[in-house]
Amino acid sequence: MTERDRPQGHLGGVDRALPRGARPSGWRRETGGSPESSLDQAPPPDRDHDDLLAVDGLRITHGDVALVDDVSFRIAPGERVGLIGASGSGKSLTASAIMGLLPDGLSAAGSVTLRGRELVGASERELSRLRGKDLGMVFQEPMTALNPAMRVGRQVAEALTVHGTARRRATARARELLDRVGLPERTARAYPHELSGGQRQRVLLTIALANDPALLICDEPTTALDVTVQAQVLDLVAEGVRDRGSALLFITHDLAVIASVCERVLVCRDGRIVEEGPVETVLSAPEHDYTRRLVEAAL
Amino acid sequence: MRGNLVVGGALVGLVVVTALVSLLWTPLDPQAVDASVRLLGPTSQHLLGTDKFGRDVFSQLMVGAQTTLYVGIVAVGLAAVAGVPLGVLAAMGPRWLGELVMRTSDLVLAFPALLLAIMLAAVYGASTLTAMIAIGVATVPAFARVARAGALQVLSREYTLAARAGGRSRWWIAWRHVLPNISGMVVVQSSVSFAMAVLAEAALSFLGFGTAPPTPSWGRMLQESQELLAVDARLALVPGLAIAAVVLGFNLLGDGLRDHFDPRLEARR
Amino acid sequence: MTSTPDSAAPDAAPGSGPIVSVRDLERTYRGGVHALRGVSLDVPRGGRFGIVGESGSGKSTLVRLLAALDRPTAGTVTFEGQRIDDRRESDLGFLRRRLQIVFQDPMGSLDPRMRVRDIISEPLGRTRDRDERVAELLDAVGLPSDAGAQYPHRFSGGQRQRISIARALAPRPDVLIADEAVSALDVLVRKQILDLLTRLVDEYALTLVFVSHDLGVVRKMCDEVAVMRRGEVVEHGPVDEVYDAPRHDYTRELIAAAPTLHGALRAPAGSATSEASAAGPESSEPEPPPEG
Numbered sequence: 001m002t003e004r005d006r007p008q009g010h011l012g013g014v015d016r017a018l019p020r021g022a023r024p025s026g027w028r029r030e031t032g033g034s035p036e037s038s039l040d041q042a043p044p045p046d047r048d049h050d051d052l053l054a055v056d057g058l059r060i061t062h063g064d065v066a067l068v069d070d071v072s073f074r075i076a077p078g079e080r081v082g083l084i085g086a087s088g089s090g091k092s093l094t095a096s097a098i099m100g101l102l103p104d105g106l107s108a109a110g111s112v113t114l115r116g117r118e119l120v121g122a123s124e125r126e127l128s129r130l131r132g133k134d135l136g137m138v139f140q141e142p143m144t145a146l147n148p149a150m151r152v153g154r155q156v157a158e159a160l161t162v163h164g165t166a167r168r169r170a171t172a173r174a175r176e177l178l179d180r181v182g183l184p185e186r187t188a189r190a191y192p193h194e195l196s197g198g199q200r201q202r203v204l205l206t207i208a209l210a211n212d213p214a215l216l217i218c219d220e221p222t223t224a225l226d227v228t229v230q231a232q233v234l235d236l237v238a239e240g241v242r243d244r245g246s247a248l249l250f251i252t253h254d255l256a257v258i259a260s261v262c263e264r265v266l267v268c269r270d271g272r273i274v275e276e277g278p279v280e281t282v283l284s285a286p287e288h289d290y291t292r293r294l295v296e297a298a299l
Numbered sequence: 300m301r302g303n304l305v306v307g308g309a310l311v312g313l314v315v316v317t318a319l320v321s322l323l324w325t326p327l328d329p330q331a332v333d334a335s336v337r338l339l340g341p342t343s344q345h346l347l348g349t350d351k352f353g354r355d356v357f358s359q360l361m362v363g364a365q366t367t368l369y370v371g372i373v374a375v376g377l378a379a380v381a382g383v384p385l386g387v388l389a390a391m392g393p394r395w396l397g398e399l400v401m402r403t404s405d406l407v408l409a410f411p412a413l414l415l416a417i418m419l420a421a422v423y424g425a426s427t428l429t430a431m432i433a434i435g436v437a438t439v440p441a442f443a444r445v446a447r448a449g450a451l452q453v454l455s456r457e458y459t460l461a462a463r464a465g466g467r468s469r470w471w472i473a474w475r476h477v478l479p480n481i482s483g484m485v486v487v488q489s490s491v492s493f494a495m496a497v498l499a500e501a502a503l504s505f506l507g508f509g510t511a512p513p514t515p516s517w518g519r520m521l522q523e524s525q526e527l528l529a530v531d532a533r534l535a536l537v538p539g540l541a542i543a544a545v546v547l548g549f550n551l552l553g554d555g556l557r558d559h560f561d562p563r564l565e566a567r568r
Numbered sequence: 569m570t571s572t573p574d575s576a577a578p579d580a581a582p583g584s585g586p587i588v589s590v591r592d593l594e595r596t597y598r599g600g601v602h603a604l605r606g607v608s609l610d611v612p613r614g615g616r617f618g619i620v621g622e623s624g625s626g627k628s629t630l631v632r633l634l635a636a637l638d639r640p641t642a643g644t645v646t647f648e649g650q651r652i653d654d655r656r657e658s659d660l661g662f663l664r665r666r667l668q669i670v671f672q673d674p675m676g677s678l679d680p681r682m683r684v685r686d687i688i689s690e691p692l693g694r695t696r697d698r699d700e701r702v703a704e705l706l707d708a709v710g711l712p713s714d715a716g717a718q719y720p721h722r723f724s725g726g727q728r729q730r731i732s733i734a735r736a737l738a739p740r741p742d743v744l745i746a747d748e749a750v751s752a753l754d755v756l757v758r759k760q761i762l763d764l765l766t767r768l769v770d771e772y773a774l775t776l777v778f779v780s781h782d783l784g785v786v787r788k789m790c791d792e793v794a795v796m797r798r799g800e801v802v803e804h805g806p807v808d809e810v811y812d813a814p815r816h817d818y819t820r821e822l823i824a825a826a827p828t829l830h831g832a833l834r835a836p837a838g839s840a841t842s843e844a845s846a847a848g849p850e851s852s853e854p855e856p857p858p859e860g
Contacts, residue, residue: 087754464668
């Protein structure tokens with residue numbers, strides 16, 4: 001969880017006028033499909049079989065306070081889904097809950113299933129087998145997400161050995177993977193502080209994708225980066241999931257980034273999902289008032 | 300988390316209350332020698348028994364708490380009053396001044412505090428005062444370092460830049476921004492240093508370079524019990540436990556305060 | 569504009585010509601990092617001047633020099649024709665009243681141990697009508713009047729930035745520098761703060777220097793822009809010209825890389841950014857030198 005997702009005291013409560021969880025009248029849902037056909041109101045597909053990830057009635061609480069409430073969505077294999085919302089909307093918490101990485105003091109209820117396997121309430125052992133193998137994650141802050149005392153190549157290799165690859169093969173594979181994200185060969189021997197922010201984020205992406213996960217979760221991976229570097233990293237994310245057939249859950253507050261990476265978008269506000277649908281539809285003709293304001297504020 | 304603060308506060312509070320009460324009342328005169336009651340075990344009159352001169356151990360312990368706190372307060376106060384401004388100056392002043400302050404503090408750190416105390420005692424005679432000054436001087440670098448680190452952190456914040464852009468002087472920034480924002484760290488350091496000062500005073504008194512007889516001091520009580528260790532371990536145990544309790548109390552208090560002042564927890568307060 | 573002869577700036581009388589003028593400014597940090605390598609520019613009085621650059625471009629260093637919070641290694645900074653780069657702090661009183669900064673970090677730019685009214689009145693010095701002025705400023709930035717008695721941690725990021733703006737406006741400055749003032753904010757809050765800045769700049773007839781890494785924001789806020797890269801101004805001119813017909817490769821690269829919602833919606837998903845990365849070879853990403 002990032003600092004900005006913690007509950008904050010508000011004096012004015014600038015944007016809290018709308019009823020919580022007001023759902024749009026046309027509850028659009030579209031899994032997969034090409035952008036051309038996305039304007040058609042396709043019937044919801046048979047979820048139980050098609051979905052890679054199913055989140056049902058997810059509720060995250062801190063004591064008596066619900067930070068995320070009744071969040072439900074699905075991600076099909078290979079689908080790229082964006083989750084947008086302001087800070088404090090619960091979008092990062094949702095990602096943490098999927099990974100089973102909620103910070104102390106927060107608890108999740110409801111259901112999160114990955115290929116039918118329940119993750120809420122799963123043991124740490126079970127979850128750690130999934131993390132880094134079936135679930136990959138890239139965090140916002142590339143400075144702190146890497147171990148400063150370990151060479152980059154070894155950190156990538158370790159992502160592989162943890163899940164059973166032999167050490168020698170892992171080392172070779174690590175170099176290969178770093179090369180694939182355009183990092184020069186010497187990167188493997190470098191320490192994190194010798195790399196720029198963009199290079200570090202590529203390393204994190206490499207680690208997250210090392211085991212060809214079924215789902216990659218990116219939590220504001222480019223917020224701390226310069227625009228030119230952001231463009232490169234976004235391309236690598238898109239390319240990385242496309243090559244592996246992985247699904248993507250991309251969390252950001254930047255609509256333009258979502259629009260350039262994702263096919264479908266979930267709009268999160270005050271811990272609830274207020275609108276959902278294909279990127280083109282939602283962002284060019286938003287139905288919910290909140291989404292409309294987000295689109296208007298975008299540049 | 301809260302536990303440290305509560306337990307530490309309770310232990311320290313107990314010592315403070317004991318010292319305060321002993322100013323007005325002790326069960327018996329702690330300095331009254333009575334050969335007829337030497338080395339008594341605990342009785343209803345002598346709660347913790349008597350020492351080799353027949354003095355009441357419990358009364359001595361109570362008055363000893365005064366000495367302990369007195370030494371701690373003066374030594375830590377001296378160290379903080381000298382160390383914090385030096386540290387802030389080292390952070391805010393010209394580079395050479397900062398270097399000078401830090402290298403000098405390295406030097407003081409490298410110089411054994413015990414040796415300083417012995418030298419002072421040799422020149423001015425062993426007394427509580429020389430012990431306090433020696434301990435205080437030896438603790439100045441700890442405060443200077445903490446204050447400098449804290450001040451540098453505060454100076455890296457944009458609000459100090461904003462204050463400069465608003466035409467405020469260095470002194471104003473030091474007074475209104477730096478000091479309030481490092482006060483938490485200084486309090487924590489005080490608590491930890493207090494524990495060390497108590498130990499140092501006990502050690503100095505034990506060696507005969509601290510509080511001079513007949514003023515009761517926990518360190519000297521320990522020393523006097525030394526030769527009787529085989530006969531009556533109680534005489535060593537009582538001041539020893541008192542020292543342990545107060546040191547533990549201040550350390551726990553320090554930890555608790557550190558948690559309390561942790562900026563990461565600030566939002567929850 | 570960058571080629572204005574040196575003699576022009578110092579002669580400028582108050583009331584005409586550029587309000588802030590920078591000539592051949594260089595700043596080299598200890599360890600040989602060249603944060604600025606000869607920057608010259610003029611900020612016209614009443615203008616809205618944008619400075620765009622990525623990390624390591626030297627824009628933060630430039631801001632500090634414009635505000636005389638740091639000294640240049642070489643070159644001059646003049647404010648209404650008066651040199652400010654070589655003055656002692658005690659001779660900068662006039663600048664401290666007339667030029668103010670709004671900083672980026674809504675957390676770090678407010679002292680957590682000061683009440684909002686003390687924060688806002690900090691640049692005021694000793695005045696009798698302090699309370700009235702604070703009330704006036706709180707009202708101007710859209711904060712409730714009881715906010716003055718609170719501590720900053722009670723406020724959201726956007727509200728903190730309003731406090732920062734109120735502080736900057738307190739001494740009734742002529743020039744307001746916004747240093748990445750909306751970069752840490754969410755889209756909706758960013759829009760509110762930008763609208764507020766626009767309104768205040770108009771209302772108080774301020775000269776705005778708007779520094780940002782975000783081209784979209786600069787385009788929205790400014791009428792003139794300087795694009796910085798590695799301590800140099802690579803392109804400079806009216807905003808529309810620079811954006812619609814960029815002359816320098818780097819400007820072109822920046823514009824291509826910045827995602828815009830409309831641009832992204834036009835292109836098929838997943839490919840909208842490839843154009844940008846084609847402009848800049850992936851492995852040539854510069855190592856950003858440390859700033860400040």
